[in-house]
Amino acid sequence: MAGSDKNDSKDMIARTVVRNITDLARLAGVSPGTVSRALAGKTLVNARTREKIEALAREHGFRPNQMASGLRRQKTGVIGVVIPLGHDTRQQISDSFFMTLLGHLADELTLHGYDLMLRRVVPDEDADWLDRFIGSGMIDGVIVIGQSDQFERIEDVAEGYRAMVVWGNHQEGQRHCVVGTDNRLGGRLAAERLIAAGATRLAFLGDTGPIEFAARFAGAQDVAARMGLAPVLPLVTHLSPDRASEEIAGHFERHGRGIDGIFAATDTLAALCLTELRACGLRVPEDVRIIGFDDLPVARHTVPPLTTVRQDIAAGAHSLVDLLLRRLAGEQTESLVMPPELVTRQTA
Template identity: 75%
Template sequence: MSEKDGTKAGEDAPQRIRTLTDLAQIAGVSAGTVSRALAGKSVINAKTRERIQALAREHGFQPNQMASKLRRQKTGVVGVIIPLGHDKQQQVSDSFFMTLLGHLADELTDKGYDLMLRRVIPERDEDWLDRFIGSGMIDGVIVIGQSNQFERIEDVADGYLPMVVWGNHQEGQRHCVVGADNRLGGKLAAERLIASGATKLAFLGDTAPFEFAARFAGACEVSKQLGATIEAVPTHLSPDQTGKEIAGFLAKRGADFDGIFAASDTIAFSCLRELQKLGIEVPGQMKLVGFDDLPIAAQTLPPLTTIRQDISAGAHGLVDLLLRRLDGEETESLVMPPKLIIRATA
């Protein structure tokens, strides 16, 4: 028997429960189910809820253990996490990520916080979010992009207040979001292409992520109303794939379209380069509209027509809502109006 812990030699010590994930493994359920059960949510049947609560008591894990710890002991650090479930080869050096991260760093520094950044591949770590918020290293978390992890984020939101997400808002969701009205942005993009004379549109991007799906849906709505056609062309965001995919698309089917709505400025930049390589005039033969209005969009040749989502204001909103949530306030989502920025490509 050990003098320190009272266990016999060779005997396993009781499993120590530090996070929702630990308790979920013992209970044989998801971390989201544990979170809802400890919060007393009626969506979990009474028998399961009582069993999980009993396990929590047995192991000394309090329902609000993480939240109370955060209230008692501040780390002065905000976690920023980028889940790449839909495009595992995308890099943090992506122009959009770097622009948003720059504004976030400025906002957090101004408020006296440090930033801890993580890039995760969810299929390699099912509990990527639970593990981060339960680490004890951060006071709260900002998630950049919903990717294909909407349900995971929803699960965590049930029991964890200090979290704000950059992404697309939809009616009835439980997690707090800051982002542009992506569907309206898609409408503005399609309207501009059609007003410029395009009638056969291609949407370049993966329509699985919620933000891109909303942009495509808005463009589809306008195309149908105005008698144009639109087709989604799956396009990755990883640097080593985007250019090749667009080059292949333009070589095989470029003549079938006269307007391109790129799901992001990053995709639009690659598209513009490939169009120039093929000698396809923009906007003479092909109209092009991007989405984001990154700083470099005004410097391309020709300058890119795009849909602006105010990234600076978005970063301010993310930090403001997170700090209010750290004070215990249940905030509403912030949906920002997009704006058409007309330059020379459409």
Template identity: 60%
Template sequence: MVGKREQEKQSLQAGAATGEVRTLADIARIAGVSAGTVSRALAGKSLVNAETRERIRAIARQHGFRPNQMASRLRSRRTGVVGVVIPLGHEKRQHISDPFFLTLLGHLADELTESGYDLMLSRAIPDGTSDWLERMTGSGMVDGVIVIGQSNQFDVIEQVAATYRPMVVWGHYRPGQTHCAVGTDNEAGGRMAARHLIDAGARRLVFLGDTSGLEIAMRFRGAAEEAQAARIPLSHLSAGLAGEDMGPGIRSVLSEMDMGVDGIVAATDLIAMTALRTLHEIGRGVPDIVQIVGFDDLPLAAQTMPPLTTIRQEIAAGAKAMVERLRTRIEGEGTSGLVMAPQLIRRGSTRR
């Protein structure tokens, strides 16, 4: 009597010889199971035990069988794609090549790939309506949307989130908001930066950055509150985030800065790194004359001269949390946001 394994072996050989393994039913016939079991096994469903799943996958591999992903997605009404949108409402000339965007995008791409999703990227220039976001959420091309940054578009994101649930946003959390946000406590980070400069001996501070975006506005608020509590003056100098304009803009601003300023709270690491170079060029040494604290802790921050003291955002952990929450929302369940604690990273651009 021929055993089951021997029958399977003979079926494999027969299938290979005739080239007849083209459908799930062909795999099912060879494996001695139903087509439904084959479908569930190839999809990795836990309803099929591990041994059977691996046996079915081995048969599929031997025959070079690839399931029709498009048909599968049509049946499940899923696309297998997540849209990632970067809104540039307050700084329209900023580029996706900005180091912060690239760092976060890299972590998001890794997490989405591990979860079986492809990524569709969009750089949106808001035009005063919600169209920039609705074009993605209403396209039918994605299963869910990740928005990187709220820019000055908080109200638009709230409006869309009221009817579109599978969306997660990197940004600031306001109590009672509708959209699910993952991000750092920016206000606490601003306080932390100012406090560190004050503890390191700075007595006249400046906040360097454009505060029209929500996250940076909260960093400024935190720094201003800490300076006020310590009775230390803090002024605000605007600096944009557009790459080609940042260097000349910061040079112009810092060249006119009150010579008594001895501490800079930079809105981002990129602004801080540009300020470091400019201060060196105009002969104001860091940290001897002016101390600087950045915000983000990008990989480049440790490579400057001197290395940049900064406020760390947990970008990798945030990307993981965003994808986990989005997957839950795609399945129709609700999720809460996440506010991550900032961390001071001491390096050579401050004196302690």
């Protein structure tokens, strides 16, 4: 009898669907407002009442609807992360560097109680990409990963919108808050190392369009000029492995032996390049020196291990989030340019 009673009451409870705070309020015999306060952990509610409400909530697996809460409070607890893709649409999002950065961002944001909304956009097809994201009302702030060729648009938006931080290159007097490596310095380090390793005819492998890459290229160019060498030869490629391989092969055919030092825009490209050089029967670093950028895990495991310019991705992610949260809190923040670090392994 007692058992049956207990079961009945259990069934009753299970049968009562709790869709919203009002349902729960009815069960608890209080008003919706009180439930809201209790669940939000405010001090205004009586301890016993709060416990009762919390118990009921747990029992029914009830959680306040974040949409409604967000609407009322005018904040969502979500940070947008957007990756603008250049012409080279498909690949960048699977690019190892961006993905690693994204992973760290997810960790950092979670740590601070924020969710992450990821959006991949193709600015060429959607000029409005950034405003659309911000204006959606779904996010409290936005982190832009990579400026691509959208520097100007980002500047425009920064004018009227504070809750934005960008990963990328810093330019004298720019308005938007950026976190990134000193790419130009990185380029200099790379070129200097190539030359120290005996190279005299340098090339830059990768697209020089994106502003970060352009800066790396420029840095190498600085050094070549200073040392009285021939200008660095740009070997333009896409980033996606499939296309890049062919393109690299093509470049080698054309410029063949005219090159003895290669600065690759990315470790990924450098790795491809190594494979290609091996196929051509060129020895690294004896015939050709090569140096990458990023210091991704892959750099450690190429043969021979890749000399590269290191970016501290984890620190970058940390700073991006930190600066964004400060901005959300109303603070003014400066851009942060991090120093690159040469990691000498065996390819240069």
